[in-house]
Amino acid sequence: MGDIVLETERLILRAISEGDAALQDRVLNTPAVMEHLGGVKQLHEIEAKHAKGMALYAQYGFSFLMMIEKTTGDLVGHAGIKQVDHPAAPNQGDHEVGWLIREDRWRRGYAHEAMVAVIDWAFGRIGAPHVVALTSLRNIGSWKLMEKLGMERRQDLDFTDPAFGPSDNPAIQYALTRETWKSRP
Ligand SMILES: CC(C)(COP(=O)(O)OP(=O)(O)OC[C@H]1O[C@@H](n2cnc3c(N)ncnc32)[C@H](O)[C@@H]1OP(=O)(O)O)[C@@H](O)C(=O)NCCC(=O)NCCS
Secondary structure (H helix, E strand, O other), rough: OOEEEEEOOEEEEOOOOOHHHHHHHHHHHOOOOOOOOOOOOOOOHHHHHHHHHHHHHHHHHEEEEEEEEEOOOOOEEEEEEEEEOOOOOOOOOOEEEEEOOOOOHHHHHHHHHHHHHHHHHHOOOOOOEEEEEEOOOHHHHHHHHHHOOHHHHHOOOOEOOOOOOOHHOEEEEEEEEEHHHHHHO
């Protein structure tokens, strides 16, 4: 079991550990959840992402985390921080926050609850000066969440992602500075 990194009222966010890729594949790798993320992945692709996440966590102390519902112990999402590393992105190395929630738990406030904790973590222990989040115009729920978190659209950071179809291009970015986060009401 990976370290418990963050805790909120309803959620535990713990580090990825060996074997979590199969769990993520079963619970989160569905057509609805992956619709704007390039579609359902092969298990080996999730394993490769998890290996990268575990290495990032070991080296820098942050990565995407497994989101566990306290009342059931179920995996309900995957969220956290990575470094922008898409070769076409103009802001390599920025701290990128991201999220996905299993479909039967959508619209319960889980993504927002988790991301408040993740952003506090980014600006606290991790010491990020600003964070960004990536999505597409068609992924309305995702950019509305970015706006609810106080993030601002950065058109200057848009880029084309060949892994995604035309309907999810360009990749668009929102950003949030530590000062804006700390001064929110
Ligand atoms: C986007 C996603 C993470 C939202 O998760 P969620 O737990 O349902 O979101 P929350 O309940 O915390 O909602 C927070 C805010 O997000 C926005 N939002 C979430 N889903 C929305 C939807 N379907 N339509 C419009 N706005 C939505 C709203 O602003 C909402 O605030 P409100 O409830 O006050 O209106 C979820 O739909 C998901 O996993 N989608 C598939 C994966 C994905 O695309 N991830 C993002 C990659 S960039």
